Amino acid sequence: xxxxxxxxxxxxxxxxxxxxxxxxxxxxxxxxxxxxxxxxxxxxxxxxxxxxxxxxxxxxxxxxxxxxxxxxxxxxxxxxxxxxxxxxxxxxxxxxxxxxxxxxxxxxxxxxxxxxxxxxxxxxxxxxxxxxxxxxxxxxxxxxxxxxxxxxxxxxxxxxxxxxxxxxxxxxxxxxxxxxxxxxxxxxxxxxxxxxxxxxxxxxxxxxxxxxxxxxxxxxxxxxxxxxxxxxxxxxxxxxxxxxxxxxxxxxxxxxxxxxxxxxxxxxxxxxxxxxxxxxxxxxxxxxxxxxxxxxxxxxxxxxxxxxxxxxxxxxxxxxxxxxxxxxxxxxxxxxxxxxxxxxxxxxxxxxxxxxxxxxxxxxxxxxxxxxxxxxxxxxxxxxxxxxxxxxxxxxxxxxxxxxxxxxxxxxxxxxxxxxxxxxxxxxxxxxxxxxxxxxxxxxxxxxxxxxxxxxxxxxxxxxxxxxxxxxxxxxxxxxxxxxxxxxxxxxxxxxxxxxxxxxxxxxxxxxxxxxxxxxxxxxxxxxxxxxxxxxxxxxxxxxxxxxxxxxxxxxxxxxxxxxxxxxxxxxxxxxxxxxxxxxxxxxxxxxxxxxxxxxxxxxxxxxxxxxxxxxxxxxxxxxxxxxxxxxxxxxxxxxxxxxxxxxxxxxxxxxxxxxxxxxxxxxxxxxxxxxxxxxxxxxxxxxxxxxxxxxxxxxxxxxxxxxxxxxxxxxxxxxxxxxxxxxxxxxxxxxxxxxxxxxxxxxxxxxxxxxxxxxxxxxxxxxxxxxxxxxxxxxxxxxxxxxxx
Amino acid sequence: xxxxxxxxxxxxxxxxxxxxxxxxxxxxxxxxxxxxxxxxxxxxxxxxxxxxxxxxxxxxxxxxxxxxxxxxxxxxxxxxxxxxxxxxxxxxxxxxxxxxxxxxxxxxxxxxxxxxxxxxxxxxxxxxxxxxxxxxxxxxxxxxxxxxxxxxxxxxxxxxxxxxxxxxxxxxxxxxxxxxxxxxxx
Numbered sequence: 001x002x003x004x005x006x007x008x009x010x011x012x013x014x015x016x017x018x019x020x021x022x023x024x025x026x027x028x029x030x031x032x033x034x035x036x037x038x039x040x041x042x043x044x045x046x047x048x049x050x051x052x053x054x055x056x057x058x059x060x061x062x063x064x065x066x067x068x069x070x071x072x073x074x075x076x077x078x079x080x081x082x083x084x085x086x087x088x089x090x091x092x093x094x095x096x097x098x099x100x101x102x103x104x105x106x107x108x109x110x111x112x113x114x115x116x117x118x119x120x121x122x123x124x125x126x127x128x129x130x131x132x133x134x135x136x137x138x139x140x141x142x143x144x145x146x147x148x149x150x151x152x153x154x155x156x157x158x159x160x161x162x163x164x165x166x167x168x169x170x171x172x173x174x175x176x177x178x179x180x181x182x183x184x185x186x187x188x189x190x191x192x193x194x195x196x197x198x199x200x201x202x203x204x205x206x207x208x209x210x211x212x213x214x215x216x217x218x219x220x221x222x223x224x225x226x227x228x229x230x231x232x233x234x235x236x237x238x239x240x241x242x243x244x245x246x247x248x249x250x251x252x253x254x255x256x257x258x259x260x261x262x263x264x265x266x267x268x269x270x271x272x273x274x275x276x277x278x279x280x281x282x283x284x285x286x287x288x289x290x291x292x293x294x295x296x297x298x299x300x301x302x303x304x305x306x307x308x309x310x311x312x313x314x315x316x317x318x319x320x321x322x323x324x325x326x327x328x329x330x331x332x333x334x335x336x337x338x339x340x341x342x343x344x345x346x347x348x349x350x351x352x353x354x355x356x357x358x359x360x361x362x363x364x365x366x367x368x369x370x371x372x373x374x375x376x377x378x379x380x381x382x383x384x385x386x387x388x389x390x391x392x393x394x395x396x397x398x399x400x401x402x403x404x405x406x407x408x409x410x411x412x413x414x415x416x417x418x419x420x421x422x423x424x425x426x427x428x429x430x431x432x433x434x435x436x437x438x439x440x441x442x443x444x445x446x447x448x449x450x451x452x453x454x455x456x457x458x459x460x461x462x463x464x465x466x467x468x469x470x471x472x473x474x475x476x477x478x479x480x481x482x483x484x485x486x487x488x489x490x491x492x493x494x495x496x497x498x499x500x501x502x503x504x505x506x507x508x509x510x511x512x513x514x515x516x517x518x519x520x521x522x523x524x525x526x527x528x529x530x531x532x533x534x535x536x537x538x539x540x541x542x543x544x545x546x547x548x549x550x551x552x553x554x555x556x557x558x559x560x561x562x563x564x565x566x567x568x569x570x571x572x573x574x575x576x577x578x579x580x581x582x583x584x585x586x587x588x589x590x591x592x593x594x595x596x597x598x599x600x601x602x603x604x605x606x607x608x609x610x611x612x613x614x615x616x617x618x619x620x621x622x623x624x625x626x627x628x629x630x631x632x633x634x635x636x637x638x639x640x641x642x643x644x645x646x647x648x649x650x651x652x653x654x655x656x657x658x659x660x661x662x663x664x665x666x667x668x669x670x671x672x673x674x675x676x677x678x679x680x681x682x683x684x685x686x687x688x689x690x691x692x693x694x695x696x697x698x699x700x701x702x703x704x705x706x707x708x709x710x711x712x713x714x715x716x717x718x719x720x721x722x723x724x725x726x727x728x729x730x731x732x733x734x735x736x737x738x739x740x741x742x743x744x745x746x747x748x749x750x751x752x753x754x755x756x757x758x759x760x761x762x763x764x765x766x767x768x769x770x771x772x773x774x775x776x777x778x779x780x781x782x783x784x785x786x787x788x789x790x
Numbered sequence: 791x792x793x794x795x796x797x798x799x800x801x802x803x804x805x806x807x808x809x810x811x812x813x814x815x816x817x818x819x820x821x822x823x824x825x826x827x828x829x830x831x832x833x834x835x836x837x838x839x840x841x842x843x844x845x846x847x848x849x850x851x852x853x854x855x856x857x858x859x860x861x862x863x864x865x866x867x868x869x870x871x872x873x874x875x876x877x878x879x880x881x882x883x884x885x886x887x888x889x890x891x892x893x894x895x896x897x898x899x900x901x902x903x904x905x906x907x908x909x910x911x912x913x914x915x916x917x918x919x920x921x922x923x924x925x926x927x928x929x930x931x932x933x934x935x936x937x938x939x940x941x942x943x944x945x946x947x948x949x950x951x952x953x954x955x956x957x958x959x960x961x962x963x964x965x966x967x968x969x970x971x972x973x974x975x976x
Contacts, residue, residue, distance in 0.1 A: 479837075
């Protein structure tokens with residue numbers, strides 16, 4: 001529209017943007033564009049900045065707005081709302097990311113960064129000219145939440161939700177609720193009994209009318225969309241009738257001839273094939289372990305209440321929920337991987353979790369600390385810290401956060417039981433950062449005489465007789481090498497994500513951070529949210545946490561989930577394709593491209609779009625050869641306008657047009673920026689929801705307009721937000737490469753790559769390598785010149 | 791010792807020393823390998839694992855620390871620098887992936903270049919130039935080899951004296967002979 005007036009608002013973000021990019025030069029340059037109003041602001045996201053934005057929209061009669069600021073992933077909603085309040089359709093706003101994808105990753109090249117910022121803003125302006133209003137899309141959320149994991153995190157989240165009147169399904173893999181917390185003896189820094197404060201919550205959950213507890217159960221599939229997820233749960237048989245069993249256990253288990261190590265006691269004592277995991281188990285029901293039961297049916301004969309039921313079969317439960325909270329906790333590091341510490345070789349080298357069971361009054365020794373080799377009380381105990389934490393040799397560079405204070409607590413518990421024992425803690429850095437933790441350390445040193453030595457243990461060996469252990473370490477504060485003869489060594493093992501986290505993340509379509517835990521939407525401002533609306537994370541599945549932090553994090557996840565399901569309506573991405581039957585050749589390629597069955601074909605009407613099934617990836621649009629289908633906000637025309645805008649004035653070589661998917665490619669670029677990873681300025685990112693939206697037409701158009709390279713970055717195939725979007729893009733691109741070769745363009749100028757949202761360094765490397773490769777290939781067209789010359 | 795000698799004075803340190811080490815070693819091991827020194831967090835796993843450190847005052851951790859602090863003179867002239875047996879245990883165990891042993895070797899190279907090679911090492915180096923082996927064969931080993939059914943001399947420069955000439959030529963080009971005080975006569 002010629003009458004369009006585009007308002008361009010350039011944010012300084014204090015010095016975050018203005019410290020690198022020459023704002024004055026940008027303003028001068030942009031002011032030259034036709035029908036543009038441009039202004040800058042120190043903090044556009046501030047109340048004052050937003051008011052200024054609204055005022056200018058009215059005063060200048062702006063019809064479209066370009067926000068050149070931080071990533072739209074941060075403040076998209078904020079600016080859209082402001083535009084809406086000023087009377088504009090919220091989707092007449094285009095975002096230009098000049099912080100995460102310009103000033104931050106190019107901190108040391110201010111001139112090139114300024115040129116890039118100008119180019120990016122021009123792309124934004126040309127796209128904005130073509131924007132059309134889009135209606136917001138809403139749906140109603142089911143007022144029901146699925147909580148996966150029945151440890152303290154899941155329990156807390158479930159109770160918080162239920163207290164707000166929200167129905168909860170709490171799914172736990174084990175036969176009982178409780179998680180790791182149920183295994184611990186006492187808790188730091190108060191030395192209160194763990195099960196004593198947990199058991200009442202476990203009962204409360206199981207008796208709450210709004211909470212349905214499913215033990216022995218696992219989520220096997222998740223479909224649907226935020227607000228209405230269709231969840232399938234597999235409930236394994238307990239082989240015990242839940243109505244009849246009263247958990248008396250002695251009668252049935254006494255007759256069972258099978259003995260296997262009890263997992264709950266870390267295998268330190270046996271259990272029967274019919275058993276109760278621990279006395280406070282919830283539900284308080286016997287369970288038969290089908291892997292070890294020999295089918296003698298003695299228990300069946302013994303049970304006076306006829307509760308044994310061998311006819312039970314696995315049950316598949318299907319439920320619809322509005323939101324999901326993942327609270328699957330952690331596993332402890334496998335200490336055998338640090339072979340120099342001798343775990344698994346020496347019986348008196350144990351892990352902290354094994355020690356917790358020894359310390360517990362309901363544990364295998366009823367609370368006595370003994371050497372596993374001879375059952376005697378140890379006289380000298382050495383704790384080794386950071387086992388599997390802060391250790392790149394085993395791939396865990398992170399700090400597990402809880403082990404320092406946990407060892408201090410365990411050391412005190414030992415001293416309470418064996419006052420004349422000597423207890424050493426070999427630490428690297430004591431991290432007692434929580435409320436009351438430093439005082440707790442002081443208490444351990446002053447009141448209990450626990451000796452702390454700075455130095456990471458280098459090895460544990462046995463002495464000549466084999467009855468004592470020798471722990472060797474450098475006391476790094478004195479520089480002396482120490483050899484401590486110990487009769488018990490406790491490895492303070494770190495926390496690692498549960499082994500099935502990758503599968504779970506894939507099922508949910510959410511990302512893992514580089515440490516393998518689940519990735520939060522924002523490390524500070526959205527710690528319980530994920531990149532996907534309606535899916536939240538609680539407790540240690542997000543990263544190592546103590547119980548205090550786990551409870552706080554779980555309540556915040558519950559609040560987020562409640563907020564989501566209690567709203568009258570929730571906003572969905574408004575991106576649903578438009579259809580022009582006049583252009584449609586009835587080829588039905590779009591139907592094939594849609595994984596969601598959102599497109600159906602009718603002989604009369606052509607393509608029918610079911611908007612509630614559509615996820616907005618745009619794969620169908622890219623498949624459409626005629627342009628009958630198009631994607632609002634990411635139209636063919638708009639994207640091509642962006643391409644032309646950046647290639648009109650090629651200010652550097654090589655110049656790369658980069659299509660980045662919203663969820664991973666774009667997010668990884670943002671992450672690189674946030675972590676100040678530097679890479680060359682040569683790329684011009686274009687955000688698309690999915691790489692499957694990128695049509696061959698766009699790529700060819702980019703080359704035609706003079707791009708030296710085209711880069712497409714999406715999610716790792718297994719992480720794709722739209723399941724097969726990236727794989728589709730890969731197939732299209734490999735076909736297109738052959739075509740390029742035929743027309744004489746070196747196919748290496750087209751590159752597709754994948755990253756996860758947290759792989760900033762990987763993203764930077766992809767750019768660096770591609771830039772180097774294109775430098776070797778020379779400007780676009782070099783190959784044609786050489787061909788005609790040769 | 792005056793009071794000021796008890797204090798590390800930053801003016802007397804060489805902040806570029808780490809870069810010098812990295813640069814020097816980059817030619818041999820690559821830059822990334824050498825840059826691991828900057829990740830050292832002083833946990834002491836290296837010193838605790840060190841077979842030499844159990845018997846001597848050699849502390850791998852301290853060498854890293856002093857190098858990072860720029861205590862160039864202290865590091866290069868320390869006797870202990872030469873006590874590393876290059877067994878690579880610290881290298882294998884380092885939780886930060888610091889390529890300790892290789893870094894120690896590079897620091898030794900720098901020390902040797904500046905004429906601070908330990909006398910014992912020079913002596914071994916002279917043996918290398920003379921015999922082509924740091925540990926030349928002895929009559930005793932000749933006997934053992936014969937008893938095992940092997941040739942009296944191993945298929946090295948011991949068997950091929952012309953190869954020894956080539957080794958010497960290389961050593962001369964690199965001026966290694968001067969560095970270790972080797973004289974033709976012997």
